[in-house]
Amino acid sequence: MTVHPSLQPSIEAWTQSAEAIAELVSPLTEGEWNQPSGLPGWSVKDLVSHVIGGECEALGDPRPIHSLPVDLYHVRTERARYNEIQVDVRRHHTSPEMTGELEYTLIRRGRQLRDEKRDPEATVRGPLGRMTTLREQLRERAFDVWVHEQDLRRVLGRPGALDGPGAHHARDVLLERLPAVVTEGAGAPPETVVVVDVTGPVDFMRTVRVDAEGRGSVDGRVSLAPTVTLSTDWETYHLLACGRLRPGAAGEQVKLDGDQELGQAVLRHFAVSG
Template identity: 65%
Template sequence: MTVHPSLQPAIDAWTHSIEAINELVKPLAEGDWNRPTECPGWSVRDVVSHVIGVESEMLGEPRPIHTLPRDLFHVTDEFSRYVEVQVDVRRCHTALEMTSELELTIIRRSRQLRNETRSPRTPVRWPLGAGPERTLEHQLTMRAFDVWVHEQDLRRALGAPGNLDAPGALVARDVLLAALPKVVAKDAGAPPGSAVVVDVHGPVEFLRTVRIDADGRGTLDSSVSLGPAVTLAMDWETYLRLACGRVRPEGVAGRVSAEGDPRLAEAILRAFAVTP
């Protein structure tokens, strides 16, 4: 048996992004590992530590037994506490230790993924703390999404832009768009019968309309809406940073164009972040 065809795009996207991360950090001097990223409280080292830690858990490695310091301001709930253990335990690691562990993890995970023969619908444990089982396809899609987003975190921190149209970018587009109807309808409270258009340009381009039905539920389509309540236009990287909570709306005000109801537009942008 071979890898199921519906799993291969996520595996290919994951491979492209994690190998790009490896190439980015391999030549870094010790001091560069301490550069801050847009992930609150995390340096370049911390982002790479997170990637290593999650992939290690996907390999079935036991979690480190480690007590977190009490002064980590960005650790605010059980999820962030769970994630932080794999990060904090590596904060004293040298550049050589980090790159060596990353390379070994990539080799082992790539071998595991090449030998994946399960059905896409196989229920699997989610690696990041407690929660319901997910399908294998969903799990691999979310790993491709997470690794590409963190590749972009590292690129911005290191001043090395690129891969905004990589396979992982298309995975990220679909993941983030799936969350958009809830953002508009429930979180921002767009009124029944209204429509909100999001127009994104750049390396990844798309135009989507969220339509709110009579019961206040949102649906997403790619048709043009006449007379939408709000139209938001921005470039792809800005969409990514907003939707992943890397920046607040006021931080990218000059890169977002909003037309229509200003209060609804503000509410949507305030609720735009959909990742933990």
């Protein structure tokens, strides 16, 4: 029995992003490890610690027994507190300790994924310790690792990987969350049609349709008279959707045609990951 075909895209996306992160951080000096990552309260080291911690949990390792300091201003939610444990426990690690643990963890995780024989619907530990399916766990890990690869590329001045397996995987994950942005976030009324037109290395056009009961769905069919059309490039799209860019800072990178009030509401609720 081999790895189930439905898991292969997530594994491929994870592998390329994980290897890229290891390559990006391997030559860093101690000072570069400690520079701000662009995420609130986290250095580059903290960001990599988060990746290591996520993979350790996916491997089934026990979580560290660790008490957080009370003065971490960026830890405001239970989700943030959960994630911070894996980060704070590594804050005093040296750069060789970080690269060594990252390499060892990725070797273990890569071996696990290559030998994965479980059914995609098998129950495993997922984000925040909640139980989920193996399919969803792998999907979330591949998405998370690609997003943090991009975080590192921006802070280190090493752009790239905006058109590989990880980018296409991230597109699919973000598009699945788009109907909720339009209905639950922006509060679009029934019969609303929102078109998202994205150009760049990953280009696509998708339509969110709100039915008579207020439920949203997304598809690739062209709409001739949308309520609003949001046009942008792929890099801006993923930065907005991942909470890395505020809508007001996007400037001319985002264009709205049609119902401006609804378009602005969609943008205000565009971030579905952080």
